[in-house]
Amino acid sequence: MPDLLPFVAEQPLVDHHCHGVLRAELNVVGFEALLSEGLAYNTTGGPAGVTPFDSLVGFAFRRWCPPVLGMEPHATPADYLRRRAGLGAGEVNQRFLKDAGLAALCVDSGFQPDSLLSPAEMGEAAGVPAHEIIRLEQIAEATAAGGVSAADFAGAVRAALAEQARGAVAVKSIAAYRVGLELSGEPPTEAEVAAAAGPWLASVSEGPIRLADETLHRFLIWCGVDLGLPIQFHVGYGDRDIDLHRCNPLLLTGLLRAIEPLGVPVVLLHNYPYHREAGYLAQVFPHVYVDAGLATHNVGSRASALIAEALELTHFGKFLYSSDAFGLPELYYLGALLFRRALSDFLRAGLDGGEWTEHDAERVTRMTGAENARRVYRIGVLPSARPHHADHHHTSPHHTSPSPSAPSPACPFHGLPPPRLP
Numbered sequence: 178m179p180d181l182l183p184f185v186a187e188q189p190l191v192d193h194h195c196h197g198v199l200r201a202e203l204n205v206v207g208f209e210a211l212l213s214e215g216l217a218y219n220t221t222g223g224p225a226g227v228t229p230f231d232s233l234v235g236f237a238f239r240r241w242c243p244p245v246l247g248m249e250p251h252a253t254p255a256d257y258l259r260r261r262a263g264l265g266a267g268e269v270n271q272r273f274l275k276d277a278g279l280a281a282l283c284v285d286s287g288f289q290p291d292s293l294l295s296p297a298e299m300g301e302a303a304g305v306p307a308h309e310i311i312r313l314e315q316i317a318e319a320t321a322a323g324g325v326s327a328a329d330f331a332g333a334v335r336a337a338l339a340e341q342a343r344g345a346v347a348v349k350s351i352a353a354y355r356v357g358l359e360l361s362g363e364p365p366t367e368a369e370v371a372a373a374a375g376p377w378l379a380s381v382s383e384g385p386i387r388l389a390d391e392t393l394h395r396f397l398i399w400c401g402v403d404l405g406l407p408i409q410f411h412v413g414y415g416d417r418d419i420d421l422h423r424c425n426p427l428l429l430t431g432l433l434r435a436i437e438p439l440g441v442p443v444v445l446l447h448n449y450p451y452h453r454e455a456g457y458l459a460q461v462f463p464h465v466y467v468d469a470g471l472a473t474h475n476v477g478s479r480a481s482a483l484i485a486e487a488l489e490l491t492h493f494g495k496f497l498y499s500s501d502a503f504g505l506p507e508l509y510y511l512g513a514l515l516f517r518r519a520l521s522d523f524l525r526a527g528l529d530g531g532e533w534t535e536h537d538a539e540r541v542t543r544m545t546g547a548e549n550a551r552r553v554y555r556i557g558v559l560p561s562a563r564p565h566h567a568d569h570h571h572t573s574p575h576h577t578s579p580s581p582s583a584p585s586p587a588c589p590f591h592g593l594p595p596p597r598l599p
């Protein structure tokens with residue numbers, strides 16, 4: 178196995194999309210449930226003889242994680258969990274987050290806030306600045322839970338969003354999980370929002386509060402556009418709550434065309450198995466960026482193939498690193514480690530073939546590992562170097578919010594549903 182290129186090994190990574198780690202200790206069932214997007218089969222009545230540990234992510238986990246806890250690679254899950262419990266969640270969280278070699282974190286705080294470390298706590302554990310990403314649907318659902326009329330819904334959501342977006346570096350849409358990505362490019366009118374909100378708000382008093390309405394997801398996305406903050410979209414791979422065939426990023430083409438003139442960055446998350454389609458969109462739309470988070474650690478030793486495919490069309494200035502880790506600190510470490518290995522393999526192949534110089538390889542490492550994220554989210558960038566996408570506001574009645582203020586460091590906040598959302 179060739180060593181990592183030294184400049185890849187040393188590159189601190191900005192993890193531009195991740196979630197909090199669990200505060201509590203985990204048993205084997207909890208562990209298996211969080212290891213992949215599948216279920217903990219062997220402990221929850223699934224098919225006999227099947228465990229997520231027998232998979233590429235499971236083998237990658239057993240190869241790379243035990244040494245961080247002072248064990249030999251390939252320790253059995255049972256031995257590993259015993260050692261982990263002996264050290265305690267706090268120590269384990271800190272070891273893996275620190276060893277991930279990060280420069281900054283952008284934490285989606287919109288899922289299961291009570292059981293996870295907040296963005297500020299994540300930053301503390303990792304020893305780096307942590308920034309917050311707020312989830313649009315959570316704000317709409319919290320507004321609905323608080324009681325609001327259909328006519329007042331749009332205004333109430335805008336006010337709540339403006340309040341919560343203070344200090345956040347991005348907003349995120351999980352429309353993929355709820356209605357799929359076939360979203361119209363048209364901003365809905367106030368009347369359309371009120372008409373869609375009516376039946377939903379009426380149903381909220383009788384059952385769980387779960388937004389799943391194309392018009393309302395679209396309304397939220399345009400509210401995000403108004404803020405001028407980058408918008409992250411869940412795309413592709415996720416747990417079984419998703420209809421994967423409705424999560425091809427090409428379905429977003431009309432909406433991307435509509436957002437383009439406003440200059441607001443759109444960041445397509447995960448993308449697998451549509452990472453080539455996402456790469457196409459990043460190439461042809463100036464405001465579109467992509468990553469391969471979540472898939473990078475789930476494909477384990479195949480991460481090099483994944484990253485090479487994801488970079489086939491994507492301009493290197495458009496690709497960002499993320500782990501999309503959730504719950505297990507091991508996944509922040511594994512995501513970073515497998516990304517570095519994959520990037521190193523990709524760049525080394527180009528160096529060996531004379532496709533690029535070492536200077537270029539170092540530049541691509543800095544761009545994809547950190548600089549692209551710093552530029553898109555305006556973190557750790559001097560004001561004069563910031564892009565001006567927030568200034569390109571349009572003036573329709575839908576787009577009346579002020580430009581965002583400069584992002585502040587960590588701002589505690591959170592939220593998400595079991596077994597695991599995007």
Ligand SMILES: [Zn+2]
Nearest residue numbers: 195285501599
């Ligand atoms: Zn996520």
